[in-house]
Amino acid sequence: MTIQWFPGHMHKARLEMEALLPKVHLVIEVLDARIPYSSENPLLAEIRGDKPCLKILSKSDLADDSMTELWLDYFGRSANMRAHAVTTEDVPTIRRIKHLAIRMLPERENKQINAMIMGIPNVGKSTIINFLAGKKVAKTGNTPAVTKSQQRVNIGDGITLYDTPGMMWPNVHNPNSGYRLALLGSIKETAMDYAEIGFFAARFMLDYYPKQLTERYDLDEVPASELETIEAIGRKRGCLGKSSVVDIDRASRILVTELRQGVFGLLTLESPEIMEKEKAETAAAVAAKNESAATRDARRKQKFVAKQKAKRESRERR
Template sequence: MSIQWFPGHMHKARLEMQATLPKVDLVIEVIDARIPYSSENPMIAELRGEKLCLKILAKADLADEAMTQDWLDHFESATATKAVAVTTKDIPTIRRIKQVVHRMVGDRSGRMINAMIVGIPNVGKSTIINVLAGRTIAKTGNTPAVTQRQQRVNISDNLTLLDTPGMMWPNVHNANSGYRLGLIGSIKDTAMDYTDVGFFAARYFIEHYSERIAERFQLDEIPEQELEFIEAIGRRRGCLGKSNMVDIDRASRILINEVRTGGLGKLTLETPQTMRREVVLTKAAVAEAEEKAKKRDEKRKKQFRAKQKAKRKSREMEW
């Protein structure tokens, strides 16, 4: 599934971020612990360059603990990067983010530390800001794009946060990342197809979480095919229409909602190994698409020049 959801305020936010980044000491990027790779905004990595970065794996209470540790180790191996996992209920851990920031930036002799906090929509960024500030500063919600403008938040201990709108990137080239973003609710539902996302989730759960799915939906056996899987869920949850046929869209919505609300327990939808594999495949796919587009443009130019030449020749013959 190719995601192309980039509202006008996100384009504005990108320009504002680009202008403000040179003035900040550190970038705090909030990502979803269930999809640390897919919820990383490549545009942010490109803009921040070598600037210090703290990765916050939010909603860790919904993610597989062992896989979360693998991701923390992965991020910690990068230069100028630290990583912590937090949940919205673990207030002390969120508050310790301030100490991590101070250690990363170093001794400032009492001077204010300016940090920019960024993240994709609906990743939990606003909740973290409110906990750090000790008061309600940023709006929170379960739908994407709640924050739509930059705001400066003064935190105690000589720390100021520049809050930015939740920002996607113009094109999610990795189809699997698009499905994962849709699955956890980081894009608006109007920009995705529930059935497509449901089938993607079914494929993944059949391979990785089959026993848990069977227990949750009280299935006697695990179907091997996506359609059978969705139909089995639909029958268990009463998603039946005419002629006792399963409503695939309704069943897919139920599966997606179970993921978003944590009904299926702690799960992670990708690993560092997954990331490395998909990065290679995505680069190859993008390169192939660009080459096809280049050839298509060249063909159109040749056709245009041939038509122009034919017109000139026709006029010369008339004279």
């Protein structure tokens, strides 16, 4: 599945971020703890350059604790970067963000700190801002792209937060990342196909959490395929149409919705090891696509030159 969802306000947000960045001392990027790699916007890395960066793994209460520790360690090994996991069920984890920001900028001791907070849609950025400010200053919601414009928020301790709209990037080249983003609600529903996402979710559960899958839907055995999984869920939940045929779309929506809600327990959909593997595969696929495009352009150019040459020779013979 190819994800292409980049509304006009997101392009505007990027331009505003780039204009504001010279005034910013620290970039805070909010990620979904269940998909730290897929929710990391490559455009944001490009925009912030070498600015100090604090990665916030939100919704960590829905993620596998052991995997979250792996990700914190992974990000912590990068220069000029720190990582911190938070949950709205434990407000002190959010308030500690201020202390971490101050510690990352010892040269700004007793001076004003300007921090830009970034993140893709629906990672909980606005909720975090509201807790840091101690009041509701940012709109929140379960649908992506709630925040539409930039705002400045004083969160105390000499820190000013520049809130930015949740921003996707024009093309998600890694298909697995596209599925994960859609599965966890970072893509607007009109830009995705529930059946496709349902099949991806089914394959993930079969590969990594088969016991939780069978227990949740009271299945006698682990299904052999994604389609069998969706059909089994559909029969258990009464998603039947004419002639008792399972409605794949309805059954897929049930699986996707329940996985988003965390009813299967603590799940993380990717690891640093998976990330490195998929990064390499994606880079190779993009390079091959670019090479193919370059070859097609070269052939078109040769064809055009040959055609022009033939026309000249034809005129000269007259």
